[in-house]
Amino acid sequence: MTADLQDTSTQSAERFAESVADIVDKGAIAVMLSIGHRTGLFDIMAALPPATSEKIAEAAELSERYVREWLAVMVTGGIMRYDPATGHYTLPDAHAACLTRGGAQGNLAVYAQHVALMGTLQDRTTACLETGEGTGYGDYPCFHQIMAEDSTQTVAAALFDHILPLATGIEARLEQGIEVMDAGCGRGRALIEMAKRFQKSRFTGYDLCADAIDWARAAARRAGVGNVTFEARDLTGYAEPGRFDFITSFDAIHDQKDPEGLIRGLRASLKPGGVYLVQDIGGSAKLENNLDFPMAALLYAVSLTHCTPVSIGQGGAGLGTMWGWETAERMLRNAGFQTVGRHVLPHDPMNVWFVARA
Numbered sequence: 001m002t003a004d005l006q007d008t009s010t011q012s013a014e015r016f017a018e019s020v021a022d023i024v025d026k027g028a029i030a031v032m033l034s035i036g037h038r039t040g041l042f043d044i045m046a047a048l049p050p051a052t053s054e055k056i057a058e059a060a061e062l063s064e065r066y067v068r069e070w071l072a073v074m075v076t077g078g079i080m081r082y083d084p085a086t087g088h089y090t091l092p093d094a095h096a097a098c099l100t101r102g103g104a105q106g107n108l109a110v111y112a113q114h115v116a117l118m119g120t121l122q123d124r125t126t127a128c129l130e131t132g133e134g135t136g137y138g139d140y141p142c143f144h145q146i147m148a149e150d151s152t153q154t155v156a157a158a159l160f161d162h163i164l165p166l167a168t169g170i171e172a173r174l175e176q177g178i179e180v181m182d183a184g185c186g187r188g189r190a191l192i193e194m195a196k197r198f199q200k201s202r203f204t205g206y207d208l209c210a211d212a213i214d215w216a217r218a219a220a221r222r223a224g225v226g227n228v229t230f231e232a233r234d235l236t237g238y239a240e241p242g243r244f245d246f247i248t249s250f251d252a253i254h255d256q257k258d259p260e261g262l263i264r265g266l267r268a269s270l271k272p273g274g275v276y277l278v279q280d281i282g283g284s285a286k287l288e289n290n291l292d293f294p295m296a297a298l299l300y301a302v303s304l305t306h307c308t309p310v311s312i313g314q315g316g317a318g319l320g321t322m323w324g325w326e327t328a329e330r331m332l333r334n335a336g337f338q339t340v341g342r343h344v345l346p347h348d349p350m351n352v353w354f355v356a357r358a
């Protein structure tokens with residue numbers, strides 16, 4: 001090896017070591033963003049003027065000693081400012097816009113919860129790697145809470161302005177009154193929003209997990225909507241032939257036991273002229289196409305720790321989060337839909353949307 005090459009490889013190893021250190025540092029910050037969201041600390045700081053750790057802890061009703069340590073992460077991590085002369089901490093408005101409930105840029109701290117959750121799954125995931133076994137939803141105690149917060153931002157908030165208009169004509173039919181089903185509805189936020197808006201239509205939500213369904217029912221009661229029902233139901237082998245005019249699924253196909261069988265069942269459950277609107281992760285089935293895909297490493301990590309093992313745990317194939325839009329499109333075409341349209345919404349480059357007409 002020439003001296004030049006040796007130098008280059010040494011420099012490269014040094015630079016790479018710096019990158020790894022940066023990854024570890026930022027991973028810690030991500031977990032702390034999740035804690036800031038869960039404790040409400042970001043929301044409280046956004047509402048306070050620059051304040052001491054004592055004032056912040058008092059407003060949040062949290063232990064000052066621990067709040068001070070969390071604030072130190074926020075300052076050294078570039079999230080907040082600290083003035084040593086006054087002992088005041090500041091969450092700049094531009095940062096609050098990305099880290100608070102109702103923030104103008106969407107609350108990115110919601111997504112940091114996925115990173116914190118996968119840390120708690122380290123032992124479980126290691127066991128999956130060693131044995132090839134799957135997991136059950138009970139292995140993820142706060143999954144439905146995180147998922148509902150996630151999809152409230154990406155789906156429920158964009159339903160009427162961006163998402164339903166993809167399925168041309170569906171809003172007029174919803175106004176007139178049709179039968180709608182959401183497959184894998186989780187805590188049901190999207191369905192409840194539609195039920196509130198389109199009161200002549202009837203909405204049914206199915207999900208495997210009884211705890212998510214209980215939550216959805218309680219939320220529907222609180223919202224005072226009577227035209228939505230939720231049922232705990234395993235959609236493996238599902239079909240209710242010709243029952244529905246409109247079926248949706250939001251990020252709920254790739255982690256099923258049998259995604260292709262479910263898509264066929266959903267197709268069979270539509271009336272003639274019915275529409276299936278499906279959102280799923282928009283990555284490619286080919287790793288090499290995903291090198292620049294937004295947050296691809298996070299998505300593969302969610303796949304390893306959640307989407308792949310929950311499918312395998314149900315006896316399924318474990319297609320994973322990055323099963324690929326190509327796979328989804330092929331399954332939709334194989335299911336016999338008349339037309340299949342594919343869309344990516346500008347506000348949400350991570351997901352792909354299909355409109356499939358029976």
Ligand SMILES: C[S@@+](CC[C@H](N)C(=O)[O-])C[C@H]1O[C@@H](n2cnc3c(N)ncnc32)[C@H](O)[C@@H]1O
Nearest residue numbers: 147151184185186207208209234235236250252
């Ligand atoms: C990623 S979550 C999406 C939840 C919801 N659509 C949302 O966007 O918040 C996938 C959902 O599929 C549900 N699911 C997984 N396997 C299922 C099955 N065999 N039958 C019914 N639902 C299932 C899970 O319980 C989970 O709520």
